[in-house]
Amino acid sequence: MTLLAKPWIWSWLAAAIAFGLTLALTSGRGAGELAYAALSFGAFAAIVGMGQMLVITLGPGNVDLSIPATMTLTATLALKVMSSDPGTALLGLAVALAVGLGAGMANFALIFLLRLPPIIATLAASLVYQSLAIWSNRGLRIKPPEGLADFSTGRFLALPNVAWVALALAVVVWVVLERTVWGRWLLAAGQNMRAARLAGVPVEMVRAATYLAVSVFAGLAGYLLASFSGGAALNMGAEYLLMSIAVVVIGGTSIAGGASNVPGIWGAALFMFLVVSMLNSYGAGAGVRSVLTGTIIIAIVIAASTRRVRA
């Protein structure tokens, strides 16, 4: 299998092209800063993207629309518990992960007990989470504790700390998917749920674990994003709904399920940031930027599909 045949190479190529085109304008100045910013902002997209990837791998019809609401809710509650007191960062993290876990359980309960299609179950649940966040937040903006804010905007060995977190998570997800029986079960369930069930895969367990994982990831992303940007906002998760699905698809994960791709998620997450900064530096307004982003997403999907047909 040559390098070009790897599905993740395309998102990295696209990211590299966007990076190069941006730097062409400044004739190479600011490369370090741009890469640093891309890694910082890409980290959040990568974390939620990996969660969404696991869900989409489960097969057609599986998608989590509650990611933005879960992010907002976990961030709001975590910051409320910490209430800017120093030394509460770990407590806040625990709260964020626990709220994420709770949201995941609620989502899966709706899917499993009420047999709702995942799209509608996570959609309905997300409306409730959004209301909970509004109710508990009351429009107040609580600052994260100083240590936590320093950590989330700081760097270690020249890379942003949030990028280290997302990279570590990517390694864990990759190992779980490629090297553990649970990962094989997930892929098997995504390729043919009935066959997997008949082969003795505990399909419902796998689905439950996946829906819990995506919400926990969203919780982590919400916690980090709120710390990074100096507080939780009610619309902080809004752009991550489309973002999470877009990075999964651009990253070479099959939308039909059964084939996931961790390196591609990172490439796509960097690309999504770099393409916006590229269009920005070429002086494109918000409208043009958005139109071009959409066109590029569709072009990549078409390119990926023609590649599949030829192969």
Add this chain to the structure above:
Amino acid sequence: MTALARYRIILPVVSLAVLLAATFYMQPRAMSYFGLNLLFNLAVPIALATIAQMMVIMVNDIDLSLGTFVSLVACITATFLHDTPLLGAAMLLALILSYAALGALIHTLELPAIVVTLGMSFVWGGLALFILPSPGGTSPVWLRTLMTVKPPFVPMAVVASVIIAAVTHLLVIRSGIGTVLRGVGGNARSVARAGWPLVRLKALAYGLCGLFGVLAGMALVGLTTSADANIALRYTLLSIAGVILGGGEFIGGKVSPTGAVIGALTLTLAASFLSFMRLSPDWQIGAQGAILILVLTARLIFSRKGSVA
């Protein structure tokens, strides 16, 4: 099966009736011409958007760009359609045609609709920002007159909902082409074997989605009198919820236009209901979610009983 088919429409009707009765109980003054109009005014564009979403769900796809599309239409209506009606109308027509082209593209290249429409949501949103960078614009006078007309006895919102439901019921359920379109959702291959060109059918379904999306945007501007680029972003999720609430299903071409309109009315009412209960407006969005879950739970119980009978 007959029991199940009957339940499919009974449940949305019952849930709307229960919610309406509860609202009247809380606030008897809502039981008037003026009250009903206030309650359901904003339901008209939502009902049209729900019908648009239903056209795509009917052929087993899903449209994640509908909210941005309706926003774009609203922006065009409040600017070009008001200032230069001919140009505005041509733009709206082009939008409908591009929706049809999108349907053909998705079918021919076997693209996942969820991703293509996701990409299109960026495109529509960007165009809307381009046309109307800051909130503003003016509704065309005739549109404003149409949306605020006061028919005798029954408020405009109710009349409009009945008309929308009747027209789409004729189109989707009673007409020949509607049956074929639902067949595409049921079993695309058998429809193709029967000699129907699938590309054109998909294009037609998406074109209808575009048409009703355009109507939704125009109706919205007629009510709000101005537009902004984010005016209808909620419609994507609301329309999906409305279709499902009205008894539709994601696969199999099982949709109900009447149910979809009723679903849209129920969701609109759910938001107002809480203000009558004097609960904090924080919970308005949550109430829509809770009612969605409640109705779907009821549906599960009914359909189990139906399959036993």
